Amino acid sequence: xxxxxxxxxxxxxxxxxxxxxxxYECIGCDRRYPLDQFLYTCPxxxxxxxxxxxxxxxxxxxxxxxxxxxxxxxxLLNIAPLKGIFLFHELxxxxxxxxxVVYLGEGHTPIVKANQELSSMVGTDFYIKYDGLNPSxxxxxxxxxxxxxxxxxxxxxxxxDQVLGICxxxxxxxxxxxxxxxxxxxxxxxxVVLLPQGKVTPQQLSQPLGSxxxxxxxxxxxxxxxxxxxxxxxxxxVVLLNSKNPVRINGxxxxxxxxxxxxxxxxxxxxxxxxxxxxxxxTAIMExxxxxxxxxxxxxxxxxxxxxxxxxxxVYRWYKEGTYTPVKVKPSVAQAAMIGDPVSxxxxxxxxxxHFTDRFGVVQVTEQEIIEWMLLTNxxxxxxxxxGGETVAALKRAHEAGMVTTGDTVxxxxxxxxxxxxxxxxxxxEDSYPEAYEIAPAPRMKNAPTLxxxxxxxxxxxxxLKERS
Ligand SMILES: *Cc1c(COP(=O)(O)O)cnc(C)c1O
Ligand SMILES: [Zn+2]
Numbered sequence: 001x002x003x004x005x006x007x008x009x010x011x012x013x014x015x016x017x018x019x020x021x022x023x024y025e026c027i028g029c030d031r032r033y034p035l036d037q038f039l040y041t042c043p044x045x046x047x048x049x050x051x052x053x054x055x056x057x058x059x060x061x062x063x064x065x066x067x068x069x070x071x072x073x074x075x076l077l078n079i080a081p082l083k084g085i086f087l088f089h090e091l092x093x094x095x096x097x098x099x100x101v102v103y104l105g106e107g108h109t110p111i112v113k114a115n116q117e118l119s120s121m122v123g124t125d126f127y128i129k130y131d132g133l134n135p136s137x138x139x140x141x142x143x144x145x146x147x148x149x150x151x152x153x154x155x156x157x158x159x160x161d162q163v164l165g166i167c168x169x170x171x172x173x174x175x176x177x178x179x180x181x182x183x184x185x186x187x188x189x190x191x192v193v194l195l196p197q198g199k200v201t202p203q204q205l206s207q208p209l210g211s212x213x214x215x216x217x218x219x220x221x222x223x224x225x226x227x228x229x230x231x232x233x234x235x236x237x238v239v240l241l242n243s244k245n246p247v248r249i250n251g252x253x254x255x256x257x258x259x260x261x262x263x264x265x266x267x268x269x270x271x272x273x274x275x276x277x278x279x280x281x282x283t284a285i286m287e288x289x290x291x292x293x294x295x296x297x298x299x300x301x302x303x304x305x306x307x308x309x310x311x312x313x314x315v316y317r318w319y320k321e322g323t324y325t326p327v328k329v330k331p332s333v334a335q336a337a338m339i340g341d342p343v344s345x346x347x348x349x350x351x352x353x354x355h356f357t358d359r360f361g362v363v364q365v366t367e368q369e370i371i372e373w374m375l376l377t378n379x380x381x382x383x384x385x386x387x388g389g390e391t392v393a394a395l396k397r398a399h400e401a402g403m404v405t406t407g408d409t410v411x412x413x414x415x416x417x418x419x420x421x422x423x424x425x426x427x428x429x430e431d432s433y434p435e436a437y438e439i440a441p442a443p444r445m446k447n448a449p450t451l452x453x454x455x456x457x458x459x460x461x462x463x464x465l466k467e468r469s
Contacts, residue, residue: 001076013066014074016082016089016098021054024246027350035095036158040233040244048346050287051093051246056294059090064296068265071257071297075108084108085145085254091291092250093146100153102183106141107254109133111262111411114392115380122392123399126410128377129259132385132417136207138336139255139281139415140176146251147241148180151189161188166232167241168194168225170277170336171204172416174215177241178208192238194218194225199335203420221329223340226278243280244343252281256288259411260298267292270302271404273394274413275387276315276362277337279344281415282306286351286360301355305403306348306362307394309370311438312338315345319362324349331436333371333386333424336416361403367439369393371428375445378418386421388414 003011024033028047074087081101111129119125131139154160165181167173174193181191193208197217208215233240274282292298308316311330318324326341352360374389391412398404429446433439452459
């Protein structure tokens with residue numbers, strides 16, 4: 001639909017016109033800093049920063065019901081910058097004008113009703129949001145679309161011409177960063193990713209390489225890479241693209257807006273289940289629902305349940321025991337979430353205590369459960385990654401524990417695409433997991449190709465086919 005197809009009233013409302021007053025705000029000491037610089041932590045107290053629009057209250061002048069209409073109708077417009085996460089421009093990054101928005105096809109990922117037999121095995125009906133159907137095949141594209149639009153804006157408007165985008169990654173952040181940065185002017189913008197050697201899948205490694213990024217591998221795990229990029233960002237002129245960058249968090253809020261929109265803004269019994277790694281995603285999801293709630297777009301906050309593997313569970317332990325201590329991670333098939341000291345934990349802590357106290361939970365699952373629920377889910381017509389398997393396993397646990405009941409509308413997040421983690425499936429089928437994973441493949445769950453002669457007769461015999469009469 002073209003904008004001219006709308007009456008003049010709608011034309012005025014459909015194109016974003018909100019004038020924001022955005023700043024960084026420290027979550028520790030509340031100090032504010034202007035947004036015309038790249039900042040990740042408070043220069044004074046070193047706490048995390050979040051973005052705030054000091055004009056947010058002006059958005060409340062439009063009733064929630066009208067916002068719902070605006071967002072729904074906007075989806076019909078054929079205006080590229082409004083096609084992705086910036087459909088919700090006012091709530092994501094309204095300082096970036098539409099001309100500077102970088103849209104590479106992210107967002108508006110499908111929500112698919114889980115297969116009935118699978119639902120019976122889990123114990124309750126549910127939906128899967130396929131965030132693997134983003135351009136670099138994970139939800140990280142949401143935050144990257146926002147961070148790279150912001151960089152693009154700076155490059156175009158402020159004459160910035162020496163941008164070195166850098167990130168540490170468990171695989172998917174680097175894939176997304178490399179993809180989005182490759183779309184910008186190569187004379188002005190370069191991309192570097194730091195990966196823990198041997199701890200990203202071959203598919204994930206191929207992504208930044210294919211996008212032309214400089215790929216640096218270091219020995220260790222993600223937490224080691226993170227420390228190095230933090231030091232680089234503190235001492236050198238680089239732009240940090242990890243979720244410590246609050247501009248990324250703002251883009252990832254789009255997940256919540258979409259879930260709300262895809263259920264026609266009914267949030268009464270809504271429950272979302274997400275894996276927790278660095279805790280950026282769950283932070284963004286809570287912040288996103290809060291925005292909608294404050295604007296009257298949804299009537300109540302949904303419940304948010306995080307999940308962690310027993311091999312990387314600092315947030316689960318905090319939830320259970322009340323104290324937060326980083327853990328030393330062990331190998332996990334939910335490798336993208338294999339993080340022992342999540343950077344965004346302080347944000348989770350604050351959001352839970354201020355807003356989600358009775359609407360938040362964390363469950364813990366074993367490695368065996370993660371891989372088997374991934375396999376089972378995909379055997380029923382789905383395309384979830386290991387982290388998606390983790391959320392299905394979490395739903396089963398949460399249902400058994402009474403945290404989720406029949407009648408709830410449950411959405412589990414498959415944060416990336418099945419194919420990124422194909423190696424973990426192969427390891428299961430070939431029974432080749434190193435012991436540290438603590439996974440014992442069950443024969444009934446295995447699958448393997450059968451080599452047969454190129455003969456219809458022999459193949460028919462193998463399949464016990466009956467002859468046509
Ligand atoms: C990054 C990532 C996670 C973890 O998200 P956080 O924001 O780090 O908590 C989970 N799944 C996949 C596929 C990821 O790429
Ligand atoms: Zn501070």
